[in-house]
Amino acid sequence: MERANTDLMLQNLCIMEENERLRRMARELDQENKKMLADLKIKQKQQLSASSRTAAQMAPGGAPSGATAPASKSGKKQPK
DSSP, rough: OOHHHHHHHHHHHHHHHHHHHHEEEHHHHHHHHHHHHHHHHHHHHHHHHHHHHHHHBBTSSSBBBBOOOOOOOTTEEEEE
């Protein structure tokens, strides 16, 4: 009986140590996840502001202001 009790105590100790290790790992992964999410939000804001600046610079026709129509490959004007 004493031997079985000792074996169970050792098994319980191993389980508690593994549990603590997994708890630490979960905490680290949670911190990493929060940092990555914050970085992603910053990147999205930067892309959104860059795209809104680009949209504001576009001419009403959809081409950037000051842009000219592209020439054809042959250099001749295409009939409309």
